[in-house]
Amino acid sequence: MTDYRRIYAPGSTWFFTVNLAERRHNYLLVENIDLLRAAFRYVKERKPYRINAVVIMPDHLHCI
Numbered sequence: 001m002t003d004y005r006r007i008y009a010p011g012s013t014w015f016f017t018v019n020l021a022e023r024r025h026n027y028l029l030v031e032n033i034d035l036l037r038a039a040f041r042y043v044k045e046r047k048p049y050r051i052n053a054v055v056i057m058p059d060h061l062h063c064i
Contacts, residue, residue, distance in 0.1 A: 013052065015064050023059040030058045 020026050029036060033056065040051070055062045 013064060015062070017060060017062050019060040027058040029056055029061060 020028055036056065043049075052064045053062075054064075
């Protein structure tokens, strides 16, 4: 984890990547895509945000 803080600017766009701890031969994200969708929906109902793009790979995901 990095030791710096980002400047908060309302309306900003963020890019981030989430990696599984065990990436080799791990298909957790695509095998459980319905649960992942439900998790995004659950959080979005409580903390509104907008996803411009998301790429879901078997072992990691990218979001903008």
